[in-house]
Amino acid sequence: MPHSKSMNPSSSPLSDATPTQVLGACPHDCPDTCSMLTTVAGGIAIKVQGNPAHPHTDGALCTKVSRYTERTYHPERLLHPLKRVGPKGAGQFERVSWDDALQDIATRLKTISSRGPQAAQAILPYSYAGTMGLIQGDGMSARFFHKLGASLLDRTICAAAGGEGLTQTLGGKVGMRVEFFAEAQLILIWGSNSIASNLHFWRYAQVAKRNGAKLICIDPRLSETADKCHEHIALLPGTDGALALALMHELITHDWLDHDYLTHYTLGWDLLRERALQWSPERAAGVCGINPEQIRALARDYGACAASRAPAAIRINYGMQRVHGGGNAVRLIASLPALIGAWRHRAGGVLLSSSSMFPVKKAALQRPDLLAGKTPRTLNMSTIGDELLRPASTAFGPAIEALIVYNSNPVAVAPESAKVVQGFAREDLFTVVLEHFQTDTADYADYILPATTQLEHWDVHSSYGHTDALLNRPAIAPLGEAKPNTQIFRELAARMGFTEPCFADDDVALCRMAYGDAVDFDELLHHGFATLKTPEAPFAQGKFPTPSGKCEFFSARLAAQGLDGLPDHVPNYEAFASSPLYPLAMISPPARNFLNSTFVNVRSLQDSEREPLLEMHATDAAARGIQSGDVVRVFNARGEYRCKAEISRRARPGVVNGLGVWWRKLGLSGTNVNQLTSQNLTDLGGGPTFYDCLVQVMADQAS
């Protein structure tokens, strides 16, 4: 049986020579959250594979995570603490002891926080989902920053607009159970390159396809997924709201509606109906840059499911919400199933994220009570460039003086890199980075602290793409002097003089605490996963977790904030054809073999992606005298990025695809796509607008 030898959670990492398999969980920021089996012999992890006993993983890992041992034993793994010796950003460090590093960091933080009651706000944690683990993510670290009274971080960089859109419509990050997509008759894959970024969903979609379901992909890029669908609608970036409204227009005018569902389980239908009737297919087609007939055909397919009561399912992913109107667009798409009563079936409805379905005991893990009356400001991670450059003021409070980064690589992944880099380069900023590798961000650190990988620590995981909780056991001992994030914050807490007993909780205790009694911990220990007990068709009879219990087309909560209570199409900040200087829209979706900026330094995966690329349509390339393989300058008022052009059928006219997210220092001239993106925020949730970005492209004369 694939299992660690002992049921005792405190048993040490395996070190004998007979190969053993240890149950774990893939930690990466992906909806699939796979159950992983690591084969260990002589204390060395020799192989990782998907757990065949876990239904969603079904024995298969993606190409990237199959290379997890290559990443773990990478010759450039950080194995001991480092202290900066060169200028900021030069990446020059010398080895120091843990003791010296932690003592110096604690002294610096004490100096800042001892200046007055709210002075610790000058300290900012910066973290995201390098690991999705609840323990190595924000367990001990949150306790530490709460006790300190540091600025709070609004973790918006990925999912804020869509998350808020879902919450205002369905009541939370809730939706269909992923396994039931296999039984759908129609699947809309909307703003998701599932084959690259949600492979285990795609397996269910393929089952449906084999059983006769129609698959339609809605994406400006002819992605690997679009290739395998029956239809592809290549709309302009940021026009999904208009498409959804025109779809509603057609459902209404042909009466392809479930009136009973609308009457009993929705709120604001009359208002939404009136708005949708203003969006003829012709009007929307003009906005979306597509043919009105494509919209009519899409409506016929979706409407047919209303008439025949066949299950119609929509998989949205976060790709489509990284634009000005991303929140409203998600609201509109999440409203569609209610129009045709798709929620009546377990194989009907919509799924963007399932994360609110997990009963996480957040307060027990993160201990906001440690704030003890302090009310620190909250800063938005998506505008870190601006925040780092903001001087002290009455409105802002103190300038940021210390930054502690873990589970994130902001210098590469945050928008408008020129500002981010300028901020990180501040001589008067004290920066600590907990990392596996010397990333673009680590180059700017005053101290780099070596962190353990998933093979070396305990954790528990929720998922945003399925409804199983997972446990990760350590398979090997920490490499070099690396320590888990939790341990680093425990030791820092001790040096800060924090004496609350919660700073002594060990990782297994934290794992037990994460779900409390809501998930059977023994089941996690024995099987590595536990399926949540959720209804198969949660909204067949309404019961949405909204204030009204209905699907809220009209949101009184948004109206109370002075916003439009009804969703609408919100055009891009940098709308297509709005600038003669920058006539092309650029999106920067993930490269298949990277996970955001993780894995970019893993040789075998870098070899597959070759080099930073910009996909261009033949017409746009010809107009600029550009050929495949040419080095091009991609630029706008915010900056310039050099990469290779590829004339590709994957790009539609007017839109270029800059696949991301490369490390800046591995690019052609030390920048990546985020040199071009802006710090503008989405309509809802304060998210980033990576795909709302106009550029010009020219052949690079210098090359």
Ligand SMILES: Nc1nc2c(c(=O)[nH]1)N[C@H]1C(S)=C(S)[C@@H](COP(=O)(O)OP(=O)(O)OC[C@H]3O[C@@H](n4cnc5c(=O)[nH]c(N)nc54)[C@H](O)[C@@H]3O)O[C@H]1N2
């Ligand atoms: N291989 C791989 N897998 C990943 C990731 C990765 O970097 N690499 N990233 C992970 C992360 S952090 C997340 S958040 C998830 C989801 O990750 P996402 O970043 O959402 O990734 P995709 O599913 O590829 O969705 C992006 C798709 O949306 C399309 N798109 C761009 N703009 C628009 C638009 O305006 N409208 C529409 N309809 N489509 C648009 C892009 O062309 C692309 O095909 O996946 C995770 N999985």
Ligand SMILES: Nc1nc2c(c(=O)[nH]1)N[C@H]1C(S)=C(S)[C@@H](COP(=O)(O)OP(=O)(O)OC[C@H]3O[C@@H](n4cnc5c(=O)[nH]c(N)nc54)[C@H](O)[C@@H]3O)O[C@H]1N2
């Ligand atoms: N242009 C453009 N920019 C984007 C996107 C895009 O599509 N286009 N996607 C955006 C999205 S969706 C997201 S989610 C963000 C992602 O941004 P980030 O969350 O910053 O993700 P990564 O780039 O993967 O960097 C995570 C880092 O955490 C480190 N790490 C992993 N595990 C651990 C651990 O246990 N301990 C410590 N200390 N470190 C660890 C990894 O080594 C890695 O360097 O990027 C965003 N940026």
Ligand SMILES: [Mo]
């Ligand atoms: Mo993300």
